[in-house]
Amino acid sequence: xxxxxxxxxxxFTDRRFGGNPLAVFPDAAGLLDSxxxxxxxxxxxxxxxFVLPPADPANTARVRIFNTTGEMPFAGHPNVGTGYVLAQxxxxxxxxxxxxxxxGLVTVRIDRDAQAGIVxxxxxxxxxxxxxxxxxxEAVAICAGLAPSDVVTSNHRPVEASxxxxxxxxxxxxxxxxxxxxxxxxxxxxxxxSPQLAGRLALxxxxxxxxxxxxxxxxxxxxxxxxxxxxxxxxxxxxxxxxLIGGESAAYDIRQGAEMxxxxxxxxxxxxxxxxxxxxxxxxxxxxxxxxxxx
Numbered sequence: 001x002x003x004x005x006x007x008x009x010x011x012f013t014d015r016r017f018g019g020n021p022l023a024v025f026p027d028a029a030g031l032l033d034s035x036x037x038x039x040x041x042x043x044x045x046x047x048x049x050f051v052l053p054p055a056d057p058a059n060t061a062r063v064r065i066f067n068t069t070g071e072m073p074f075a076g077h078p079n080v081g082t083g084y085v086l087a088q089x090x091x092x093x094x095x096x097x098x099x100x101x102x103x104g105l106v107t108v109r110i111d112r113d114a115q116a117g118i119v120x121x122x123x124x125x126x127x128x129x130x131x132x133x134x135x136x137x138e139a140v141a142i143c144a145g146l147a148p149s150d151v152v153t154s155n156h157r158p159v160e161a162s163x164x165x166x167x168x169x170x171x172x173x174x175x176x177x178x179x180x181x182x183x184x185x186x187x188x189x190x191x192x193x194s195p196q197l198a199g200r201l202a203l204x205x206x207x208x209x210x211x212x213x214x215x216x217x218x219x220x221x222x223x224x225x226x227x228x229x230x231x232x233x234x235x236x237x238x239x240x241x242x243x244l245i246g247g248e249s250a251a252y253d254i255r256q257g258a259e260m261x262x263x264x265x266x267x268x269x270x271x272x273x274x275x276x277x278x279x280x281x282x283x284x285x286x287x288x289x290x291x292x293x294x295x
Contacts (some may be wrong), residue, residue: 137153267282
């Protein structure tokens, strides 16, 4: 019999039962790929992470991220939450953590309060902004249960954007964001008729709310009907907005999850670099559960 410890934390929140829940296995050495997938499916959270020894000893760890249906190249709240958990165990005191992931190297900086207590983390997305194919407002609307007129195209058309994990980013009106509801059948139909999506559709809707942004993310074909907080979509959104407004940098507060009863706050920042537009996302974390799995 083999035993593996796990911890769960709520990410992008300062209180329990808000934000995006995450399960972390801080020492997953010895787990098979199939076991990681089975455990992620059993936890039934948007993601579960498994921490392994790094391939390069200069890095902190290799982190594998699974949702309920497969492994992910990169994700936001899993890195923030895993960094928080490892920092609570004593790592990261001398500097940033470095996580090896399928999408590249993720840098994690630990956030502390005035008393030097660990409160969260801020991560750098592993890739510069890349933009892909556009999706029609009609396709976005039918997937989200909206009218095409609800989709705002004055700044940009719905477009695939990525900094390690691709999303369709679409601006909508504030009232439309509140009433959006994913239609799984429509998602399947749009994917089937949109070869540019390569069989995957994660839809990130956002609306401006004064100086802040409200957002919702739907990916029912990947097992996430709605996500309370999506850091890997928030980073390319900040990069896309910077590309549109010009300047050298931009920062936004993004609120997500209110419609699910799990309010979340993500702080994102984008900047121009020699490699293109880069971005980071950070937030607070709260421990919730811990236990052990025996296999």
